[in-house]
Amino acid sequence: MKEVLPVFNSAVSIDCVLFGFDNGExxxxxxxRNEEPFKDWWALPGNLVGEDESVDQSASRILHELTGLSDIYMEQYYTFGEVSRHPQGRVITVAYYAMLRLGGDKALKPLTSYAKKAQWINVKELPKLGFDHQHIFDKGLEKIKRRIKHLxxxxxxxxxxxxxxxxxxxYELILGKKLDKRNxxxxxxxxGVLKELDEKQKGVSFRAATLYKFDRRKYAKLFGKEISF
Amino acid sequence: MKEVLPVFNSAVSIDCVLFGFDNGExxxxxxxRNEEPFKDWWALPGNLVGEDESVDQSASRILHELTGLSDIYMEQYYTFGEVSRHPQGRVITVAYYAMLRLGGDKALKPLTSYAKKAQWINVKELPKLGFDHQHIFDKGLEKIKRRIKHLxxxxxxxxxxxxxxxxxxxYELILGKKLDKRNxxxxxxxxGVLKELDEKQKGVSFRAATLYKFDRRKYAKLFGKEISF
DNA sequence: ATATAGTGTGTATTTTTTACACTAAGTAAT
DNA sequence: ATTACTTAGTGTAAAAAATACACACTATAT
Known part of the structure; x- marks a missing residue:
């Protein structure tokens, strides 16, 4: 299959921006990180793409290795390709995001020594991030803002x-503003993608709210809302 | 600056999908192409990213070299990273699109022997394309469909x-459907981004239509239309 | 003068969005 | 059991946006 190898001009990495909602945050x-560069810094989970995996596969593998999470559907949203974004050489990174339900149950355990630990951190209290990861995060947040308005x-x-x-x-957290309850x-x-259940919220010291669940079938049929002509 | 070179795991290339409108098409x-692989095939303008240029810069350079066009603002839309998308080795490609006014004036002249020629081709009569370029094109078309409904x-x-x-x-060509004239x-x-001119269309054998021009300032202020809550 | 071909315009209807405030229900404390 | 507290849950009117729809105008060519 390989006849003439193309010149290798840059390494390629993946970075993952995973959003989670927990406890109202x-x-x-x-x-x-446990490796140079940016050893001991906080960073997005990310690493180099493997030679025998697509970038999508790579994203899943890397996320799994660094956090122990698997079966997370992530969506690619942008590729960051500034020349000096990585201090040790040319690395172009493909960024992915996902939105996740947090339940406390799944423990986060890096499977490699590349990360000391993985942790969910409130976006309102972000530490300083290594590389250009603050920028990558900012773009990811913009992305999901646009996204939740369409799907x-x-x-x-x-x-x-x-x-x-x-x-x-x-919605209010992501959009950063209050919304009218009735509307x-x-x-x-x-x-039409929510199913009302016969069940009520438990363990609250006030009127219990009705529980709903999400209907994935109907959801799959929905597409972006668009300007109509 | 470079302390430890990261492993080079894949080459990185750029592919450009440029849309133009001319003569109602x-x-x-x-x-x-003038080089293997896919020598003599039609393909999207594309090539490897240089080591000393960002991917954005690379996209402009590559487009220029292959077509002679310059000062085209292109937007990145997706990175294609299947393992075997390039027959000669691992190449991940970052795709860009742009929309362009065609006027016949600018001649297309490849500045390198990598391409025999560059040509505008009606999207309704696309030839077979090399690599996975049909796929890249399809995604690009989807992208601009969504795009023109928002901006x-x-x-x-x-x-x-x-x-x-x-x-x-x-609009009708891109969306692939008829629209109501008055609406x-x-x-x-x-x-509010069009300015009516005092001028009329010339050289037609029927009532001449009023000419408009585009107001870039107001345009810059417009953002996507979104679901409101 | 007449045929032709595209230009340009208005209104009524429906749908969507927005603004807005009170009662209902469950728990906890007394 | 009464009360206080806290969140759940609901409707309507007004404004704005989207849609459906048809004919007269005007420049040119013959």
Whole structure:
């Protein structure tokens, strides 16, 4: 298959921006690096692409190795290719994002010594990140802001069963503004991707809210909202 | 600056999908290759990224070398990273698109022997393309479809001065469907980015249409249309 | 003068978006 | 059991946006 090898002009890496929602907070998954450069710094989970895997496969593998998470569907959103973005040489990085339900259950355990640990960190209290990862994160946040306005993708952040107020909280956190309760409910239900359950919220010291779940089938049929001519 | 070179795991290339509108047709810029692999095939203008240029810079340079075009603002839209997409080895490619006004004036002249020629080709009569370029093109077309519904970016395809009917033609070609004339005009003017000129279309054997031009300042302020909550 | 071909325009209807405030239900404390 | 507290849950009117729809105008060519 390989006749003439192309010149290798840059290494290629993956960086992952994983958003999670927990305890009313929007969080992002970071690792504490155990290798130079930026040893002991916080950074996005990322590493070099392998020679025998597609970039999509690579993203899943790298995320798994650094955090122990698997079966996370991530979407590619941008490739960062400034010449000096990596201090040790030319590395072009392909960025992925995903939105995730956090449940406390899944423990984060790096499977390699490349990361000391992986941790969910509130986006409002981000530490200084290595490389150009702050920039990559910023673009990722922009991306999901646009995204949740087109597809009601934010359900991925929620537990299996959730209340409408929780959904609204997620939207408000991502968009960074308050929304009207009645209008929000009308709208979100109008997408037709939520199924009302016979069940109520438990363990609260006030009127329990109805639980809903997300209908993946109907969701799959939804496409972006667009200007109509 | 470089302390430890990262492993080179893949080469990185750029491919450009340039859309142009001319003579009522939506066209795309292709080159006829003069090098293996796919010698004598049509392909998207593309080549390897240089070590001392960002991917954005690279895209401009490569386009220039293969077609003679310069000062084209291109936007990155996706990175294709399947393992075997290039028959000679691992090459991950970053795809860019742009929309361009065609005027016949600018001649296309490859500045390197890598391409025999560059030519605008009607998207309805695309030849078989080398590599996975058909796929890259398809994704690019999807991208601009979504794009023109959010920003009235389609003006980039039109000459300096144009009629509303021309604008409508472009939209109909890209979206692949007929639009209502009165509603289209109402909508497109409502964006407030068109300036009506005192001038009329020339050289037609029927009532001449009013010419408009595009107001870049107002355009810059426009952002995507979004779901409101 | 007439045929032709594209230009240019308005209104009524429907749908979507927005703004806005009170009652209902469950828990906890007394 | 009454009360206080806290969040859940609901409707309507007004404004804005989207849609559907048809004919007269005007420049040119013959």
């Amino acid at each position: 929007l969080k992002i998954l970071l690792i504490e 009601p993708i934010a359900f991925e952040l929620l537990p299996e069963k959730f209340t409408l107020t929780q959904v609204q909280n997620v 929000f409910r009308k709208k979100i239900l109008s997408f | 939506l066209k795309i810029l292709l080159i006829e 009235p970016i389609a003006f980039e395809l039109l000459p300096e001065k144009f009629t509303l009917t021309q604008v409508q033609n472009v 289209f005009r109402k909508k497109i003017l409502s964006f």
